[in-house]
Amino acid sequence: MKTCTKVFIATSMTLVSLMTNAQNTCNETLSLFAGNVTSKNFSKAKSQLNYLRKNCATINSAIYAHGETVLTHELKNATNKKEAALALIQLYKDRIANVPAKTKKGLILTKIGGVMLNYKIGSLKEQYDVFDEAFTNDSKNFKNPRYLYQYFDLYYQMYASKEYGISLENFIEKYEAVNEKFEYEKLRLSNIKVDVLAKKEKNKTLTAKEKNRIKVATKNIAAIDQFTKNMVLLLEKEVTCETLVPLLEEKFESNKTNLQWLRKAAGRLDAKNCTKSPLFLELVIAIDITEPTAESKYYLYTIYKRKGDEEKAQHYFEAYLSYENDGTKKAKIITALGNKAAQKGQKSKARTLFLKALKFDPTFGSAYINLARLYASSANDCGTDEFSKRATYWKAAEMAKKAKQVDASKKQEATELINFYMQAAPSKTDIFNEGYKGGEKLPIKCWIGGTVTVPKL
Template identity: 35%
Template structure:
């Protein structure tokens, strides 16, 4: 009997090993067909694997997702086929979650909602419910900027339609929640991009993979910036000062001890330019008393600046910058201080803009600030007309750096760089300079500028 059981086990094990090997071979053939753009063959392998080998490897589902998405594209607008493949795609997501729960469940509802949204199948309510469930129960994996934007747009539409549960406060809360999630999604990319930019600025070349990652980070950051801009455009009519001030005034007393409410209310009033109203001062003071954090110190800095107490405002702003651990927020505060010094102390303005770039090397707005600071103050360069206008090259360089490091300001930066280069000395002026041909030579500027620029080579 023992011998028979051993033989049966050996036969069974051999059978399963052979079946597993066949599944792996078929999986390899599916991947090869997909890479060769033989989608029909890849699709046939996919269907066979789903039926006979659903647990062969999680790659079955990552490839399967791409294959079904390609089938939807190839349906070329045929509504019935698009719907059928979209439904099958969501079925594939469920199969992945069932067979590989440790990875397949991550982002499941978000993906299913995106399928309905992207391919216009299912109802608006079904799509919203998937997004809403994902946001409430699986926020860590809700990382699609397209899904986040679609979710917010649906919330605003429900509010505008007067649906229960979508009051103005609900819209504002969700706007803040989604904005925070977008910041979280973008933070890792921004930090990774900063590291690569710091490497290039140190004179080191990026590897081929690093160049690819740099382009990926830039695309992601640009996507997030576009989504934020679109969200702001949607909510702008709901959040004018005329509406916000009475809205928050009504709820202020009940929320004096609610730190999250105070922070979000002050953020919105500040963002919409309502920070000159006494309500902003009251909210900011309440927030600081509750928790003298970086955010609270920053808000009090805004209050003091509005009151004309510049020295006190700078004290709070510097306190906030010192307390912030997040490089992006620290950079934002430093650039705000630079702007305050822009007319009164250009050396300090430049210094704080440079601090902003130290905190966040990919902060294009700080580079644009420096470009404007140099381009608007050429008379401070001293010397003759050639030297003064040579400052435009310095300004153009800063604008070009902004374009290179920050895709969210690229269009503006490129336009500004072109404008400055056009205003700089011409080739004729370079060649006919009284001191001889200036091509490739350095021009240095004193005063607060303390910078040099190389004249373009002819």
């Protein structure tokens, strides 16, 4: 029994010793390998890479990082490009299999897909599947703008071939998914630029690494803009109002209360400028019924207004006012309507709207500014003589003064208007010559009505 125990211990110690020696050999080889790669001694590095992949495949991700440099160099100089490309792809696959914890799968898979595309390896579906696995399982690390576009383009080719059972709706959904990813990446890159530039403001200088981050982010943002345009061109080739409306009509009845579907469908029609389709109105009404909001009420108001249905437009406008809790938003919209009325010469209606806007937000200076301009525009129509006509400018100046009092953002504009209107109004000499002392109330004899106070001498 003692003899067996001694044999077991000796064998174990031998195995441990062999494993330790093997580990040391792997580490030493890896160190030499890294040095040769750094010094671009690729011939020696290649034999070391082969040894490491055969005997030390799981010890360190650096094997594959440096191995990529070696095999990329070989591919660049290879006579048989396809064979060298396949070798590089196998290295990528081995990395995923052997050091998964140290591998960004989405990044490596897209590199595989890129090599397959560049060297025409695999079928259209096989190329697409590699990118799709990256997009589906590790979208976070699927960042390269070119690869993202190639992923979409491959799907488009499959759709256009009509051999893969991809419907128009599938194609639209893929566009939306990739476009959303592009938007995310653009925001991420923009934030990188903002952060780095903020450091520049603080430190007055940037490191070489920070400058490179700015350069890469700027380059990739430009690439995203271009690839997004290319995607839109492909989408427009296939998706028109004539193809999109029937597609959505088929599913409308079964999705009348599906808010997510309704919004997406309305968004698709809006994006393709198919808003004149009766279906678009039905979608917006369904959205409003399912989840009524101030936005849905206002949108329906604009649709019916455009259609010339004043009764329904007014109904939805009043509904909007009851749903909207932000007084400033209501004031802005009503003031905009007042401006439109003023442009049409409907001055009394315009005034009513400006005053209504001020009821919702008494500090909304734009309404007072517009009232001032409105009154000033009627100076020649108010009064029976030059003095009484010019007196209208006092009323205009009065409105501009109110704008200045309630809204600091309008102070400069209001001051300029006050100065202009007071110069156009009767002077102190004119007031004296007319026999006024100041403080008298003069009637304004036109649509404005009311009175205006003569300034004191």
